[in-house]
Amino acid sequence: MHYPAFLPRLLALTTLTVAICANGTAALAAPLTIGVTPGAIADSIEVAAQEARKQGLDVKVIEFTEWTGPNTALAAGDLDVNYFQHLPFLENAEKVGNYHFKPIAVGLLPNVGLFSLKYNKFADLPEGAKVAVASDPANQGRGLLLLEHAGVIKLKPGIGAKATINDIVTNPKKLKLIEIDGPQLVRSLEDVDLAQGVTSHYVAAGKADVADKHGLIFSGVEDRRWAIHFVTRDNNATDPRILRFIKIYQESPAVRDRIDASYARNKKFYSLPWLANK
Secondary structure (H helix, E strand, O other), X not given: OOOOOOHHHHHHHHHHHHHHHHHHHHHHHOOEEEEEOOOHHHHHHHHHHHHHHHOOOOEEEEEOOOOOHHHHHHHHOOOOEEEEEOHHHHXXXXXXXXXXXXXXXXXXXXXXXXXXXXXXXXXXXXXXXXEEEEOOHHHHHHHHHHHHHOOOOEEOOOOHHHOOHHHEEEOOOOOEEEEEOHHHHHHHHHHOOEEEEEHHHHHHOOOHHHHHHHEEEXXXXXXXXHOOEEEEEHHHOOXXXXXXXHHHHHHOHHHHHHHHHHOXXXXXXXXXXXXXXX
């Protein structure tokens, strides 16, 4: 039997099209795996995951109890995306781990504040006051920028988020800066005159009322560099499942309510930077 000359090519094209469609469907049907850390981050992601599942997008949330696993797993392909780190942390992780990652969307921003049990305004700080700041480079710069914004120090021009205590050029009150591990800053409050602190640490320690009452100043959406970001590998940054999940997360009223509850329903404690773009 003789076939028209074009028929074998048509059959081959049809087979290829079916294969492409099947692979695309399989990709969309595969569970989306996302790595998180405990607390407000994991809780808000789980709410979004529940909504995604109702819409037909299967999501698997994997919780890590430390801050190296989510990037190691992402690099190995065990995760499609992670959601636990701000940009300064990511930049350092990429340098140390030689990762090829891409931050593709902004998420929750835990605000930081300057807290004091002894003074109600910065003008009352005495000469030589003890000020606790984060010891890690990724967060120390943020605290120093807030001190500069409060008018008690000046930093080297243009240093920005990379500032360390060595970059202070003006310190009229001769403040004594004490470097303390980030999670311990809450505990240091009784021993110093002023302390940098992340609001989520106060909430986790059951001291949301202390943070509310004794916070002299809080950061806001301008600190989006320290917002938690959705991070992928370079080679899967356009995965439609990831983009769809991010859209659900950012548009869901239930997610916003969960975040608000996680921050003791205090709008001073957190920001949602993606809303500032609208």
